[in-house]
Amino acid sequence: MITATLGGLIKDYRIKKRLSQIDVALKLGWKDTSRLSKIEQGRVGKPNRDTAQRIILALDLTEQERGNFLLVGGYLPTDDEVRMVISENKQKIDSWKYPAYLMDFSFRWLYTNTHTLTAANISTEQKDWVEKTRPNFLKFPFVPKEQLPVEIMKGEDEEHLKPFAIAQIAAFKTENEQYQNESWYKNLVKDLMQYDGFREYWPKIDQSDYHKKLFDYEFKTMKGIHDGKEVNLKFHLSTGKVISDPRFQVVLYFPADKETEKVFAK
Structure with missing residues (x-):
């Protein structure tokens, strides 16, 4: 329906x-x-x-x-709904051998395993911070380098990658077009206007800037430091909506090469 x-x-x-x-x-x-x-x-x-x-x-x-x-209706999940969905998916996310996390349709980061933080060169001690603050993924391309030290590219495949800022804004606008008049949408955009990069990119980028054939698949690279050397991690991303409440999505990463697999083999 x-x-x-x-x-x-x-x-x-x-x-x-x-x-x-x-x-x-x-x-x-x-x-x-x-x-x-x-x-x-x-x-x-x-x-x-x-x-x-x-x-x-x-x-x-x-x-x-x-x-x-x-x-x-564009109703954001309540705290109780978030806690319930986390409890139902926590084991899957925690036991995944590679990055995995829970997000909602408004792009809020609700729960994560430590591998996600490792891939992003973020301290694994920040796991509790994610759960408490529920930061929005739309924010991360524009935060200072010390908060997100890695260089991220996303696309349909390895040959069609876009910078994180372009991909993230285009994806957000595509997936949330019908919610533009919602207060949470307006408040998020207003809050992100504090970042110079967001003010520059937001009015310029639309859905046409990020072409994808599949709604639930992306290719992603994350260039950062692992074991003292620069490594460009490569992943296939699969997104699955929670059947009982499709406002939530579980995102699972799969290594796309041996070098990436090696980082998480410990």
Whole structure:
């Protein structure tokens, strides 16, 4: 079921559940269907999170349907939802032999294994910092070199790599185009305007600057220092959405050459 708007999705689910507008309105405690009708038609702003949760219950949505509802509506995961998804995926991420992490659709970095930090030449002691602050991946191309010492390139394959800043902005704009009017989107962009590089690149770059054939695959290189020498790590990245809540994604790295594999063989 693919629907571009939250109102359209609510209508689709209502019809699928064989519920009339009055059925849903009564469950919500609304005296008539006018409010629900306006929401379905997109004539009013999206419901706040509390009302959205009440609509989810009124429609008797499954866990997966609920996650899709919240994704289409652009609702950021709550702290409790983040903790729950981390607990469900922690073992997979921690036991992965190469970089692996959990992020959400807004590009927040929510949980990571230590291999991700090693690849980025970041102290593994920063693992707790990631979980506490949930930094946004859109920020990292523009932070000072001492915060992210590696040089990153990303692309469809090794022959079509783009600088980290271009790839990250283009990917963010592509994946979050429908959320441009959300407060979290506007606040993120406003916050990142503190960086000179972001102010320069943000208005110039769009989806056409970063071509990808597959939504859930990328090739990535990370040039940094390992065992006292410069190494250009090469990875295949596979991204999988969490089935129960597609607002979350687990990203798994696979080494693309022997030199990269050797760094993580210890």
